[in-house]
Structure formats: structure tokens, C-alpha cells
Amino acid sequence: MSQSESTHSAVGSPDEATTVVAPGTHIAGRLSGQEDIRVHGTIEGRIHLAATLYVEPEGIIAADVHADDVVVAGTIVGNVSAAGSIVLAASARVVGDLRAPRLVVAPGAAFRGQVSMEPPDEDELEAEAEAGRGRREGRQYTGAAQARPAPPRATVYATQNGVRLPPQRTASRRDAVAKPALARPRLDEQAGDLYGDAEEADWGDGVKRSKKVARPRVLARGKHKVERI
């Protein structure tokens, strides 16, 4: 399915999706599955989907979302990560962090949050799956608040002291990324002096150099993301 097709289908043909949440329906809790979901109503909690999530213009999602693809024409409050693409149509209203290898934002879409275009870490996914498994076992749902433990990722880079940081923070974040990159050559020189021409030193240098080559690419793709320094 091409990107433009999925954007179009956000507006038309509701019959493709097998699961539909109608306008007057409200779901609170954890939702997971392997088929497309089309949301005209409200979902609160957590969504884990191995398919496409369509949020229609009147749809509201107050949840952390992980899906293969996400097409938003409605409202999402929460972090969204997609294995494929995230598409924000013109009517989309999104507050939260987006993480997907491909992101399309149409003119007119409103969005506040961070964007990361790196693919999700494998261990992070595993941890998430593990956590989901643990929660699924042995406990029945008792209330909406309990079903929404703050995801670890949100606390890492979206909030501080429970408050979402203002946008200007991104500048200092960029400094934090830039500094080690500038400092690195000096460290390399020291290492070279210490070990002279020994083979080990060469090997160590080679590793560092390969890291150095990789770093600018990472920065260019996910501008605000600090990772593996």
C-alpha cells in the first residue's frame, strides 16, 4: 500500500477495516490486535496493533499507540510509534511524541511534540512486549487509571518533574548532542599517544572511528534524539 493510498482511505471507504469504533463508543483500557482499526469514537489507555490504526476526523485517542502504520485525521494525545509510517492528515490534531521511520504531515495538521525517525530499538520493543505480557497475566481490569502506567519512554524525553518541557528545550538538547562529538577527537589523540603504534591501540581507534562515521547520520535523521554516545 502506498502512502497516498492510505491517506485517501482515511477519509473514504470504512468497509475495509474489520474493527470499527463508532462515534458514541468509548473504550478505556488496553487494546491489542492484528487487524486494522478505524476509530470514530474515543479510545483511552494503550493500543498495540500489528496493523493500521485509522483515527477518523471525529475520533479521539488518549493513549500511547504502537502500530504498524498510523493514519490520523482526528485527535491523538499520547506518544505514537509506528513500525512503518505515521500520516497526519490536514485535520489531524496530535500532542505527543512521534516515532516512525516515515512521517507525513499534511498542511493544516496540528502537531506538538518530538519526532524521531529512527526505527524502534529492538530491546525496547522486547521490554515493552515483556511488560505487556506481565500485565496481561493474573490481573483483571479494575479502572482506567490503573490501566495506564506511564510508559518509561515518556518519562525519558517528554517530561520533567511530571511536566512536559517547553519547546525551547530542544536547543539545549542539541548542545548536549554536539558536545561529545566535538570532544571526541581529543580523546582519540590521547589514546593514540598512550598506546603508541601497538596493534591494540589501532583496533581501539578503528572502533572509535567507525562510531564517528556513524554519528552524523544518526543526528541528521532524528534531530533531537540523544542516542549511544
Next chain:
Amino acid sequence: MSSTVIGSSILIDGEITGEEHLVVRGTVKGRIQVRDTLVIEDGGLVEATVDAASITVQGTLRGDVAASERAELRPSSTVVGDIRAPRILIADGASFKGNVDMGG
């Protein structure tokens, strides 16, 4: 169009409330409260406290049921839990364990 469908591969752990017709083909745990008809289709599994105007079960339902109009257990259904409804239909072949309260 204005009906909610929970597909067969979907698992919901929580609460569904709504004004519209609700069709469950997947799994729902927790609580369901709808103002219209709830249909649990063949293959659908509901482990929840259910409150609806009318309830039709073809799949499996575990939990207490309250219907303001009627509850119907189709031949393929399995129900474990108490049913409270003014009219209750249990078809031949349906499996049911629990109390029935028809408000009489």
C-alpha cells in the same frame, strides 16, 4: 455505519461504553455498557460484566449480564454467569450456567 465492531484478532482489556450497536468477534475483558444491542458473535469471547438494552450471544460469555429488554442465547453459545432481563431466550443447544432473574 454507526455500529462498533470488535474484530476477531482484537483483544481489549478494559471498559467499553457506548450508545451504538456493538458487535464482538474478538475478546473483551472488563466491562461493557451499551445503550443498544450487544451481539457476541461466533468466536467472540467476553469475560465481562455486561449491561445493555438487548444481548445476543452466539459465542462465549463469562460474567454477569443485565439487559433492560432481552437476552438471547443462540444454539452455539456458552454462557457462565447470572442473567437479569425481562425476557430471556435460550435456544436448544445453548450451554448456560448461572442464575436467571426475569424480574418477576
